[in-house]
Amino acid sequence: MADQSNLGNKILGTGIVLGLLAGGIGIYLSGANEVTRPDTKVESGEADKTLSDAAKKMKADMQADRKVADTAPDGATINGQPRLAPLFFTTELWQFAADDKKMNLVVDIYDKDSKSIHRTKDGKDVPNPWFVTSGIADALGRADGLDMDNDKDGFTNGEEFMAQTKPADPASYPAVLGAPGCAPKLELAKLATARATITTDNLNSDPALKPTEANIRILGPDGKTVVHKATVKIGESFGLSPKDGKRFKLLGYEKKTFSGFADDKVEENVISVQDTETAGPEKQFTVRAGTPNPKLTGDDAKGHLVSDTTATLRVTGGSALGTPKATVKAELNAEFTIPGGAGDGKDLKATFVSTDPTGGINVTPAGAQTPICIPKVKAKHAEE
Secondary structure, eight states, X not given: OXXXXXXXXXXXXXXXXXXXHHHHHHHHHHHHOOBOOOOOOOOTTOTTOOHHHHHHHHHHHHHHSOEEOBOSOXXXXXXXXXXXXXXXXXXXXXXXXXXXXXXXXXXXXXXXXSOOSEEOTTSOEEOHHHHHHTTOHHHXXXXXXXXXXXXXXXXXXXXXXXXXXXXXXXXXXXXXXXOTTOOOSEEEEEEEEEEEEXXXXXXXXXXXXOOSEEEEEEEOTTSSXXXXXXXXXTTOEEOSBTTBOSSEEEEEEEEEEEEOTXXXXXXXXXXXXXXXXXXXXXXXXXXXXXXXXXXXXXGGOOSEEEEEEEEEEEEOSSTTTTSGGGEEEEETTSEEEETTOSTTSSOEEEEEEEEOTTSSEEEEETTOSSOEEEOBOOHHHHHO
C-alpha cells in the first residue's frame, strides 16, 4: 500500500510540474509575438459545420481582408525570420511586414495576383508563386531572397528572375554579358601595356634604289635600347623578340615625302609592314628609317611605336565559375573566348575594342553592336 501511495504521489507531482511547464511555455509564446491572430475556434453548437468547412471560411475571410495588426516591437521576428512566416493553420497563407503601412499583410503565396513579398531593384514585383515553382521557396522567407544565389552559379535569384532562367539549376543562367537586368559577370583583374619601337636603317641616300631587304632594329620601352635586330628580306617575317619571329611581315618599300631642314620637301624610302596579330587600325603601317627623334612627330616621325595592351579577365558567373577557365586573357583589338559565357552555357566570343576612362575596358560580344564596359576590380579583390 505504501508503494502504491508513493507511486500515486510521484504521478501527481509529475503531472503538476508538466502542467506548470506547459502553462509557462504558453504564456511565453503568447507574449513573444504580439500579432493579432484570427480566431480559429469552431463553435461546438454548429453541428452542420466541420473543421474543414470552418478552415475554408476562415481562409476566404482573410483573403477578403488580408491585414493583420502588427503590435510587435521594432526588430521582432516571426519564427526566426524578419516578420515573414507561414501562418500556423495553413502553409499557403503567409504574413509579412509592410513597413510603409506599419502592419503585417497576409498573402496566399500560391496566388499569382496576391501582394508580392519581393520586388527587384528596378521596382518590378516578383510574383510569390515564382519562388515556389522555381524550387527556391526558402528564399521567399528571406528579406534578401532576391540577392541570394540558390544554385551557386554566380547569378542572384533576382537576376535569374529578370532573365527568366532557372534559379535552382546551375546549368541554367543568363548570358555572362548583356543579360537583361544583370551586371556583367566578367571583371578586369589586370591591364598591362608592353611597348616597343620598330626601326630600320637609313634608306634615303638614293630614293631611286629598290632595296630587297631591311635591317630591322627593335628598341625597348625606353625607346633607345636595342633589344632585338634582324636582317629581313621582302616577304619574310620578324618579331619584337627572337622568340616572336612571325608577327610582322615585310611587304616591301614605298616612297614618301617628308619635311626638310628649310621647309623644303624630301623624298625617302620607307618600309611597309603588316601586323598579323591585330585587328586594329594599324594592321598595316609604314616605318621611316632612322633613329627616333622626340622633335619629329606625326608623319615625320622615325620608327613605329607598337603598344600591346593585354587584359586579364575573371569570369564570375556561369559554368566556368570556380575552375581554371575562369581566368581569361584578352588582347586589344583581338577576339577572345569567354568560357560558358552564352546564356545556353556555351562559350561566347567577344572582342576587346578599347580601354575605358574609368579604368576598365570595353568589350563587344559577337553579333552585338554596342560595347559593354567591364569594370576593374579593387586591388585587394584582384589579388585574391
